[in-house]
Amino acid sequence: MAGNFWSILAGVPLTIALTFLAFAVGAIFGFPIWMMRMAKTRPVRLTATGFILAFRSIPPIVWLFLIFFGVGSGDISLSPFISAVIGMGLITAANMAEIYRGAYAGLDIGQTEAATALGIRTYHRFRDVIVPQMLRTALPSAVTFAIGLLKDTSIASLIGVQEVAFQVNALAQRTFTGFDIYVIAALIYVAISLPFAVIARWADLTLRLRVAR
Amino acid sequence: MTDIRVDSVSKRYGKHVVLDDINFRIKSGEVVAIIGPSGSGKSTLLRCINYLEPPNSGIIAVGDLQMDCEARPANTDLDRLRRTVGMVFQSFNLFPHLTVLRNVSLAQERVLKRPRKEADERSMELLRRVGLADKSEQYPSRCSGGQQQRIAIARALALDPKAMLFDEPTSALDPELGLEVLTVMRELAETGMTMIVVTHEMRFAENVSDRVIVMADGRIIEHGESAAIMRSPQTARTQQFLHAVRDR
Amino acid sequence: MIDTLSFWREWLPLLLEGLKVSVEVAFASIPIGIFLGLVFALGIQSKSKPLQALTVFVVELGRGTPVLILLQFAYFGLPSAGLALSSYAAAVAALAASTGAYTSEIIRAGLEAVPYGQKEAAIAIGLSRRDQLRDIILPQGLRIAVPPLLGFSILVFQGTSLGFAIALPELISRAYFVGSNTFHYMPIFVLAGLLFAAICVPATLLVSRLEKRLSRYTAS
Numbered sequence: 001m002a003g004n005f006w007s008i009l010a011g012v013p014l015t016i017a018l019t020f021l022a023f024a025v026g027a028i029f030g031f032p033i034w035m036m037r038m039a040k041t042r043p044v045r046l047t048a049t050g051f052i053l054a055f056r057s058i059p060p061i062v063w064l065f066l067i068f069f070g071v072g073s074g075d076i077s078l079s080p081f082i083s084a085v086i087g088m089g090l091i092t093a094a095n096m097a098e099i100y101r102g103a104y105a106g107l108d109i110g111q112t113e114a115a116t117a118l119g120i121r122t123y124h125r126f127r128d129v130i131v132p133q134m135l136r137t138a139l140p141s142a143v144t145f146a147i148g149l150l151k152d153t154s155i156a157s158l159i160g161v162q163e164v165a166f167q168v169n170a171l172a173q174r175t176f177t178g179f180d181i182y183v184i185a186a187l188i189y190v191a192i193s194l195p196f197a198v199i200a201r202w203a204d205l206t207l208r209l210r211v212a213r
Numbered sequence: 214m215t216d217i218r219v220d221s222v223s224k225r226y227g228k229h230v231v232l233d234d235i236n237f238r239i240k241s242g243e244v245v246a247i248i249g250p251s252g253s254g255k256s257t258l259l260r261c262i263n264y265l266e267p268p269n270s271g272i273i274a275v276g277d278l279q280m281d282c283e284a285r286p287a288n289t290d291l292d293r294l295r296r297t298v299g300m301v302f303q304s305f306n307l308f309p310h311l312t313v314l315r316n317v318s319l320a321q322e323r324v325l326k327r328p329r330k331e332a333d334e335r336s337m338e339l340l341r342r343v344g345l346a347d348k349s350e351q352y353p354s355r356c357s358g359g360q361q362q363r364i365a366i367a368r369a370l371a372l373d374p375k376a377m378l379f380d381e382p383t384s385a386l387d388p389e390l391g392l393e394v395l396t397v398m399r400e401l402a403e404t405g406m407t408m409i410v411v412t413h414e415m416r417f418a419e420n421v422s423d424r425v426i427v428m429a430d431g432r433i434i435e436h437g438e439s440a441a442i443m444r445s446p447q448t449a450r451t452q453q454f455l456h457a458v459r460d461r
Numbered sequence: 462m463i464d465t466l467s468f469w470r471e472w473l474p475l476l477l478e479g480l481k482v483s484v485e486v487a488f489a490s491i492p493i494g495i496f497l498g499l500v501f502a503l504g505i506q507s508k509s510k511p512l513q514a515l516t517v518f519v520v521e522l523g524r525g526t527p528v529l530i531l532l533q534f535a536y537f538g539l540p541s542a543g544l545a546l547s548s549y550a551a552a553v554a555a556l557a558a559s560t561g562a563y564t565s566e567i568i569r570a571g572l573e574a575v576p577y578g579q580k581e582a583a584i585a586i587g588l589s590r591r592d593q594l595r596d597i598i599l600p601q602g603l604r605i606a607v608p609p610l611l612g613f614s615i616l617v618f619q620g621t622s623l624g625f626a627i628a629l630p631e632l633i634s635r636a637y638f639v640g641s642n643t644f645h646y647m648p649i650f651v652l653a654g655l656l657f658a659a660i661c662v663p664a665t666l667l668v669s670r671l672e673k674r675l676s677r678y679t680a681s
């Protein structure tokens with residue numbers, strides 16, 4: 001039993017790395033997509049909306065297969081891990097764009113007006129007034145999404161990324177048992193997401209206290 | 214000299230006419246109170262003067278800057294307009310993620326391109342003036358409503374505007390806290406600042422302002438010297454409004 | 462392009478069969494899952510501490526575990542505990558369990574959004590605890606929960622794609638079958654994606670319309 005446990009734990013670094021990279025990709029690319037979503041030009045706006053809808057409506061497994069087997073079997077070859085980072089990263093970008101949009105919509109327009117009345121131009125209005133407040137309101141949803149992402153990275157096992165779910169199944173097949181192995185896997189995922197949730201709650205509380213009106 | 218001139222200004226939202234041919238002039242150093250029932254277009258008028266809402270037609274002139282409302286405003290004109298005219302909102306709209314000091318300094322750095330140290334020094338001076346120097350490192354959420362509004366006044370003064378617009382600055386405050394804001398405003402008026410104040414504080418309208426403009430349904434229905442209007446209003450509509458406010 | 466179209470025409474019937482399985486599994490798991498969610502939500506609000514603790518544990522475990530692991534547990538893990546399920550049954554069981562865990566939070570939020578005055582009014586007119594819940598709180602709370610529950614149902618439908626991992630003959634399993642036999646992975650997964658989008662995009666738009674409509678009513 002103890003041996004089993006260690007072989008599953010061997011997948012933890014990849015699970016964390018995949019989650020972290022995909023989230024970073026998504027948090028960054030989500031930003032221009034959100035801005036395109038708000039653009040005045042219709043084609044730009046529609047492109048962003050299409051991107052968001054596509055990556056939120058088509059399940060992750062399709063994107064991973066499409067990238068790994070579809071793109072990866074062409075001229076460029078992609079490792080399972082890179083394919084998973086790209087796929088999960090784009091999915092995250094679409095979701096983060098929506099989270100940014102929600103955070104922006106939740107902002108008091110008085111903030112924009114006050115900055116405008118002070119003569120602060122668009123770039124600085126966003127950089128100094130709007131974005132910092134948005135990031136704070138976006139934090140809880142972003143963390144919730146990140147925890148969901150952590151669990152969704154298990155799908156990468158299906159294209160051969162040797163993270164936790166992959167190790168679990170390899171072990172189940174080797175030992176012809178399953179029950180306790182899957183329970184351990186579940187506990188590992190819960191254990192990884194727990195610190196995220198705690199830190200997020202703490203950060204949210206302290207930030208909220210500070211900006212509360 | 215920074216006279217303000219509002220010539221035939223109109224504003225519509227869709228078909229709804231919110232400002233209908235508004236005309237008035239304000240001389241440099243004058244304090245004008247705008248009163249009138251809710252929904253009469255007072256806020257919209259203030260917001261048109263600094264182009265938070267671009268009017269549909271007419272002319273708005275502040276000092277030698279003249280905005281033709283039917284033309285697309287040039288960015289340089291907008292910048293000048295907003296530097297010349299400061300605004301204070303009913304709901305303060307302080308930036309909650311910045312300290313009190315940074316709230317006052319931000320526009321100096323971004324708009325006037327003042328170095329941070331210089332901006333902070335000027336901000337401290339203004340905070341002292343509104344009696345809140347000790348709050349400079351706090352976040353706005355730690356201040357009372359009255360303090361927040363005084364900070365908002367300091368923030369608007371930081372660009373050294375030639376005129377100030379106040380949109381019901383005390384309406385969100387308890388009477389006691391409103392008083393400390395009114396005191397700051399009275400002191401500001403005494404320094405010769407040109408001020409347009411939308412207010413329901415009849416005592417301020419009568420005692421501090423030089424003139425009163427009464428609005429109803431998007432029009433100016435009465436306009437004149439404060440004491441005269443407050444004591445002997447000419448139109449039935451104004452009489453009715455003043456009764457309603459005083460009976461509160 | 463012509464090639465792709467004829468390739469699609471050739472394999473579309475097979476994928477549609479898979480889609481049918483996906484839809485069936487979703488339609489079985491969603492109602493069971495939402496019922497579980499209601500039970501969990503009530504369990505969490507229960508006065509009995511042990512029952513409350515047990516529910517919280519089950520819900521947190523259900524929400525904390527990847528759906529993929531739940532599916533594999535139901536299909537590969539349960540037999541070693543003496544319970545062998547078909548891939549259909551395992552998929553429905555796992556998706557329903559996951560749905561129950563998630564929707565319990567949605568339903569609880571809905572119940573909590575009912576103004577406290579409603580409960581006080583119900584007490585004041587002498588309703589029993591049971592009737593307060595059944596006649597006053599649940600009808601209002603569940604109505605608030607409808608849009609997010611529908612939104613979550615779309616995710617459950619997408620989740621059926623993970624049935625691939627337990628040999629459930631749903632859409633992705635079929636697409637994978639075609640891909641590995643023809644080596645035309647790209648077009649077949651694009652087609653599979655389009656089929657998902659054809660259902661989920663309109664559904665998402667409808668739900669967000671509904672959400673806006675309802676929020677307009679509650680705001681005024």
Ligand SMILES: Nc1ncnc2c1ncn2[C@@H]1O[C@H](COP(=O)(O)OP(=O)(O)O)[C@@H](O)[C@H]1O
Binds near residue numbers: 229249251253257258
């Ligand atoms: N952004 C807007 N869109 C449509 N109508 C508006 C908007 N802002 C104000 N109005 C309308 O304009 C009228 C005047 O509003 P406002 O200037 O706020 O009045 P006051 O400040 O005198 O209470 C009201 O009827 C209000 O409903």
Ligand SMILES: [Mg+2]
Binds near residue numbers: 255256257
């Ligand atoms: Mg107003």
